[in-house]
Amino acid sequence: MASSTTATTGPPIQVLVVDNDPAHAEAMADSLSRVGYQCVVAGSGPEGVEQLERGGFEIVVSDLKMPGVGGLELLEKSKELLPDAQVVLVTGHGTVESAVEAMRQGAFNYLLKPLDLKQLRAVVDNAARSQHLRRANTELARRLDEKFGFESIIGNSQPVRELIDRLRRIAPTDATVLIQGETGTGKELVAQAIHQNSPRKNRPFVGLNCAALSENILESELFGHIRGAFTDAAHDRVGKFEYADGGTLFLDEVGDMPLPTQIKLLRVLESGEITRVGSNEPVRVNVRILSATNRDLETAIAAGAFREDLYHRLKVISVRLPRLVERREDIPLLIDYFVRMHATRHKKQVKSVSAAARRRLLAYEWPGNVRQLKNAIESMVVVDYDGVLDLDDLPPDLAPKQEADGSPMDSGASMAELVGKSMSDLEALFIGETLKVTAGNREEAAKMLGIGERTLYRKIKEYGLN
Ligand SMILES: Nc1ncnc2c1ncn2[C@@H]1O[C@H](COP(=O)(O)OP(=O)(O)OP(=O)(O)O)[C@@H](O)[C@H]1O
Ligand SMILES: [Mg+2]
Structure with missing residues (x-):
């Protein structure tokens, strides 16, 4: 000070x-x-x-x-x-x-x-x-509110706007929420945002990954144990439920919870009481439960790996997060956000992302969703040496095969097929393809094409592209 x-x-x-x-x-x-x-x-x-x-x-x-x-x-x-x-x-x-x-x-x-x-x-x-x-x-x-508030969920696409709208209504309640989505779609981010926008925000947010632990350890993590409950239990230990009292408990990868633990969890949710492992004394807890899974729980139920009664308890409200390719128009926003984040973090100057690199990032399938994009941008920022994130900075799994040798189109029509078309046909084709890649985002398309937005509008009208 x-x-x-x-x-x-x-x-x-x-x-x-x-x-x-x-x-x-x-x-x-x-x-x-x-x-x-x-x-x-x-x-x-x-x-x-x-x-x-x-x-x-x-x-x-x-x-x-x-x-x-x-x-x-x-x-x-x-x-x-x-x-x-x-x-x-x-x-x-x-x-x-x-x-x-x-x-x-x-x-x-x-x-x-x-x-x-x-x-x-x-x-x-x-x-x-x-x-x-x-x-x-x-x-x-x-x-901190900003960091974990809804502002931290980057995106302006219809699915994201609907998601945030729903979160705004869900967050202030005590409702149990099941967050589903593929890996890297932001399940943990959303769980934190729900907590941070709830009246419990000044109480603990406690997360537990249910996939990483054996049944015994998981139960002792959840409910705590008393001294002597098992060989290694030298002291009493408070579990996550008690630790999260008054706050929120986030059960991550809940689909991977062993069946016996599922039964115990269900009992806790029904009674509002936990019992430490080795003890007979129930303890009342006031905890909001959020859970997440990237598994299809209905399939797991059909296969007998997940209890249907617990499923319904956890999914009083359910939130499904879109895959990144279902909201491609958010990719430019996310690119800029992560470039800024990682440039600051790694103390690098990044002036721009080249049009070719953007094109590649926009067209990619992103099986690892936002996490993969975030990591890709980080690696680009780190390996870059000239302040322009370009194709040569892309991580190997994203490196395009054809673009690298200078060919203007990475898929679809070959040069030979295009010969014979007029320049205006080519322009129309090119603008149309670019708009597809940007999911109709004209500002982004104009940037890629290196023309003004007004010019792009004029050409879209002129060629009847809509
Ligand atoms: N909409 C978003 N805006 C900004 N960052 C995001 C967004 N979605 C995800 N992220 C970031 O991507 C990374 C992965 O998100 P998160 O850990 O929440 O995914 P997850 O769905 O829990 O994945 P997994 O199933 O693999 O655990 C995090 O660094 C998170 O901050
Ligand atoms: Mg996660």
Whole structure:
């Protein structure tokens, strides 16, 4: 933390100065204004209350003894109206006890009369420092919200807009949600976003991967165990359910949970109580369950590998995430997002992504969905040396065979077949193909074609491409 108020950024701190002695009030306000505070003076207790009601103050400096409304009442009012504001009281010799009482009621500090202006500034500077810290914390919390809020789900396609719309309605409830989707489609991201946009957001979000663990370990992870429950249990251990109390438990890869554990989980969901392994004492827990799987649970049920009753419990609400190729028009947004992310992370300058590389990224099938795209971009950013992400930066599994040797089309018509067509036919064909690759996104298509958007519109009309 910087040691001086001037070293910290943000708007200046507003100070309310309350004193029924006008000369004294002015002296204090003047002294504080000179070092960068924005002061408002109130000449009486009631006037001070009026100013508090108007709001905006982060620090209040008030005389303790005033006719009508005194410093203690003002402190109380301030705690009520502006709970984040710090209050400093100024007191004469006879009233030190009241000042001590004020501290007990949450005043930041007190100063003795006759007032030493240097001391006033020192105390106000301290209060300001604590306010800057609070501002920074609020900012941090806001940024975390942003990170895990719906803003973190990048995409503007119809499926993503519908998804976010649904999440907005689901998140604030306590409903159990089953998130389904292929690998890398963002199931965990969505689970975090649901939690972060729920009233439980200040309580823990606890994830557990059900696929990676054996039955015994999984159960002890979920429900905890008591000392001596099994050979290695040297101590009592709290399970994820208890750990997540008041918050959200995310059961990842729930489709891979062993059948006996499924039965126990179902019992917990029905009773709202867990029992630690080795214990007989049930413990009540208040946990919201989110689960995810990339398996087709209906098939697993048919095969006897997943319990139907548990399936219905988990899937009170179900969310299905689209494959990346079902929302190709989001690929350009995701490319830019990941380029920025990884350029920052790896401290690299990336000026642009070449049209040819974009074309390839847009046309690819993405079996690993967003995760694969994210990793591909990361690898491109890392191997790039000239600031332009191009075909030569593509990871091997994406490297196109034909484009690399300079042929303008990577599939479909060969050059020989095109000979004999007119330039305008070729242009129409080319624009049509590009629009297919960008899933109809004209802005992106214009960028790839190296022409203005207006020109593209004109040509689309001219060639009747729609
Ligand atoms: N719409 C999106 N916007 C931004 N990032 C995304 C999006 N979808 C996924 N990601 C990112 O892609 C990566 C994979 O996402 P996530 O781990 O949530 O996938 P998953 O569905 O849980 O995959 P798996 O089934 O393999 O566990 C993460 O880094 C995530 O942040
Ligand atoms: Mg996952």
